[in-house]
Amino acid sequence: MMLVDILEKKIDDSVYIIAEIGQNHQGCLELAKRMILKAKEAGCHCVKFQKSDLPAKFTRSALAREYVSENAWGKTYGEHKEYLEFSRDQYQELQAYSRQLNVDFTASAMDELSLDFLADLKVPFIKIGSGDANNFPLLKKAAGLGVPLVISTGMQTIQTVEKIVKIMAEAGKLDYALMHCVSAYPTPPKDCNLRLISMLKNRFPNVVIGYSGHELGVAITQAAVLLGARIVERHFTLDKNQKGSDHRCSLETHEFKSLIAAIQRFKLTKLPFDPDAIISMLGGDQELAEALQYNGEKKVLACELPCRNKLGKSIVAARTLRKGLKLQLTDLAIKVSEPNGLPAEAYFDIVGKELTDTVYEDEPIAGNMVKL
Ligand SMILES: CC(=O)N[C@H](C=O)[C@@H](O)[C@H](O)[C@H](O)COP(=O)(O)O
Ligand SMILES: C=C(OP(=O)(O)O)C(=O)O
Structure with a gap:
């Protein structure tokens, strides 16, 4: 088949x-x-x-x-x-x-x-x-x-x-x-x-x-x-x-x-x-x-958090990004990062937003580093 x-x-x-x-x-x-x-x-x-x-x-x-x-x-x-x-x-x-x-x-x-x-x-x-x-x-x-x-x-x-x-x-x-x-x-x-x-x-x-x-x-x-x-x-x-x-x-x-x-x-x-x-x-x-049994709407379950923390993807800097930069798609990459950064699903949402910290290449972009 x-x-x-x-x-x-x-x-x-x-x-x-x-x-x-x-x-x-x-x-x-x-x-x-x-x-x-x-x-x-x-x-x-x-x-x-x-x-x-x-x-x-x-x-x-x-x-x-x-x-x-x-x-x-x-x-x-x-x-x-x-x-x-x-x-x-x-x-x-x-x-x-x-x-x-x-x-x-x-x-x-x-x-x-x-x-x-x-x-x-x-x-x-x-x-x-x-x-x-x-x-x-x-x-x-x-x-x-x-x-x-x-x-x-x-x-x-x-x-x-x-x-x-x-x-x-x-x-x-x-x-x-x-x-x-x-x-x-x-x-x-x-x-x-x-x-x-x-x-x-x-x-x-x-x-x-x-x-x-x-x-x-x-x-x-x-x-x-x-x-x-x-x-x-x-x-x-x-x-x-x-x-x-x-x-x-x-x-x-x-x-x-x-x-x-x-x-x-x-x-x-x-x-x-x-x-x-x-x-x-x-x-x-x-x-x-x-x-x-009915367990409610689809959501991230507590039992999934160890896997999400280990293998979930985060948004990371594709190159060194300076404080004050307005983020473009080409500034961003999606990888498993240590520690985790903003989750990958936020990728399109942060485009055009201002970076409040300098982030080095291959480092995660955390939620508090972006002016939302
Ligand atoms: C989410 C995901 O990729 N899960 C995969 C598919 O189910 C798993 O096979 C992982 O690769 C595996 O559990 C990782 O194990 P370790 O961390 O020991 O290499
Ligand atoms: C992670 C995988 O599968 P799943 O999410 O279906 O467990 C995979 O196929 O590599």
Whole structure:
């Protein structure tokens, strides 16, 4: 099955399944290949990686910060991320291997250079992860590339989601999907907020809605499908006990197989089901009930704050900017910064505003540095 068939609504009884290998390959090409093979054997339609150009995604101080964690692959966050990053040649090798196995191959583009890189590789679609859902210039650029997009919405407010849809509409972009997502690893069931899938479907009836889940197990993801998610993404691992931030909330091969088998048994043309029907269909327990309870409007949740602080994007100075300057777009860049600055969604709002402090290149612009 191809993603475009879902995006063009040519198929309405199937779900496109993405195995998010992400950085669960431990920086090892051979393990990455083995994971691709296992994901294909489990029945996934796509294997996905995460592509970053580190100086484009992170400020120098974000790369230099100490990373003290049992999941660290280096002393600093930069060394850690470098260890997990594959080169162009390695990407090409993984892409060729996926082609041999007849499984789609792609990655999330975590900065503008990575977006160009993936467009150049001619992947079937590009993923924009939650960390960039408020990175409006990246979204504008992505919308102009002529490549289908899958955009996650974790750590964001409904206002930001509306802005994403507006950016796509202004670019005349139709072939994109929005993924409901909560960026907490693992996400507690009560925070999964699955009803937002129905809300997104009602609010944006022309947009395909999917689910990128970080909870434990498969039942909540099955419920997401019964609410109408047509694309499912879950982290994939060959062993949940390995070192790394994402392994615990990932699915092993047998779990992907059981998730896919369950989805194939669903009568998807009868969708959507209501939460009570879903709980009884899935023999649901307390956790499923919590995931399906109404949790209010889409907002940034407390459980997402650690991820937003670590990987959320801020506005930073593209070059040294002197006090008194009226800010122009070319003065600004969007990166993960240490400490955080104004959130990326404020990018267009601060243009024309006066800077009250000098900000050095690659340093964050904080709220109190701009006369609003
Ligand atoms: C928001 C986002 O990018 N999340 C990604 C996708 O879900 C994650 O895979 C992170 O890259 C990962 O959890 C980071 O872990 P560490 O900080 O140990 O490299
Ligand atoms: C961060 C990512 O995904 P999500 O926001 O869907 O978890 C990603 O795909 O890189």
